[in-house]
Amino acid sequence: MSPVLFWTFAAIMLVFGLMVIVNRSPVASALSLVVSFLGLAALYISLDAFFIGVIQILVYAGAVMVLFLFIIMLLDLRTEALRKPNLMALFGGAVVFTLFLKILFDVSYGFEGGRAAFPPIDRMPQGDVWEIGMTLFGGHNLPFQVVGALVLVASIGVVLLSKRELK
Amino acid sequence: MVTLNDYLLVSGLLFAIGFAGVLLRRNIIIIFMALELMLNAANLSLIGFSRFNVQDGLPDFDAQVLVFFIITVAAAEVAVGLAIIVALYRAKQTTHVEDITSLKF
Numbered sequence: 001m002s003p004v005l006f007w008t009f010a011a012i013m014l015v016f017g018l019m020v021i022v023n024r025s026p027v028a029s030a031l032s033l034v035v036s037f038l039g040l041a042a043l044y045i046s047l048d049a050f051f052i053g054v055i056q057i058l059v060y061a062g063a064v065m066v067l068f069l070f071i072i073m074l075l076d077l078r079t080e081a082l083r084k085p086n087l088m089a090l091f092g093g094a095v096v097f098t099l100f101l102k103i104l105f106d107v108s109y110g111f112e113g114g115r116a117a118f119p120p121i122d123r124m125p126q127g128d129v130w131e132i133g134m135t136l137f138g139g140h141n142l143p144f145q146v147v148g149a150l151v152l153v154a155s156i157g158v159v160l161l162s163k164r165e166l167k
Numbered sequence: 168m169v170t171l172n173d174y175l176l177v178s179g180l181l182f183a184i185g186f187a188g189v190l191l192r193r194n195i196i197i198i199f200m201a202l203e204l205m206l207n208a209a210n211l212s213l214i215g216f217s218r219f220n221v222q223d224g225l226p227d228f229d230a231q232v233l234v235f236f237i238i239t240v241a242a243a244e245v246a247v248g249l250a251i252i253v254a255l256y257r258a259k260q261t262t263h264v265e266d267i268t269s270l271k272f
Binding site for chain 2: 003006010013014017018020021026029030033036037040043044046047048049051052055056059060063064067068071072074075077083086089090092093094096097100101104105107108109111113114115116117118119120121122128131132134135136139140143144147150151154155157158161162164
């Protein structure tokens with residue numbers, strides 16, 4: 001992918017990611033999150049992970065976002081009123097955040113191995129969905145079934161949690 | 168030329184944004200969204216390493232399967248988390264974390 005496209009999509013993802021935590025209205029935050037995830041899906045596709053990119057759009061920009069917006073609507077959240085901020089927590093958060101950024105820049109610019117260009121890949125004759133399917137059902141069959149059980153347990157848990165009377 | 172380091176930097180910045188959201192915001196739904204950002208930042212670096220680690224002319228598909236599992240678990244986590252938030256709102260009538268202090272010592 002050309003550097004221009006990469007930095008454009010990275011900037012879209014980061015700017016709208018920042019909007020998620022800057023916006024005071026929860027609905028605006030949720031919509032910024034959709035745009036941020038669309039930029040992320042473009043980055044996945046730039047890394048030749050077409051299947052993961054499509055799944056990202058379907059699951060996050062589709063299902064998860066609808067769920068978020070639905071809950072915001074259900075709870076009838078308005079734009080937050082400005083409260084007196086907890087200065088101690090704000091200061092601590094800013095310090096931890098700055099230190100994290102410093103370590104991040106040190107690590108990512110100090111990583112010599114990552115400065116090489118991405119090695120070329122052969123055009124996959126079967127496509128990456130086929131390859132992922134073979135890996136998933138061939139080598140990772142047990143984790144796949146465990147995840148199936150997990151999703152079942154989660155859906156039962158959600159139904160139980162949503163009942164009015166917890167017994 | 169876009170290198171692996173650029174992807175790792177972008178992924179780390181996205182993680183940092185999510186991290187700042189969790190630390191600085193007080194609305195529990197926004198905190199949950201920031202959590203999703205952090206989860207996706209980890210996914211981006213996994214896909215970056217998968218593309219970088221080419222064997223026999225193909226990317227490492229084990230990493231992409233791992234991302235597939237992470238997305239599945241994250242979707243289940245969002246459903247359970249939002250159900251907990253709804254139950255919490257029903258009990259306390261608030262989504263502001265500073266109003267929820269039942270477990271505070």
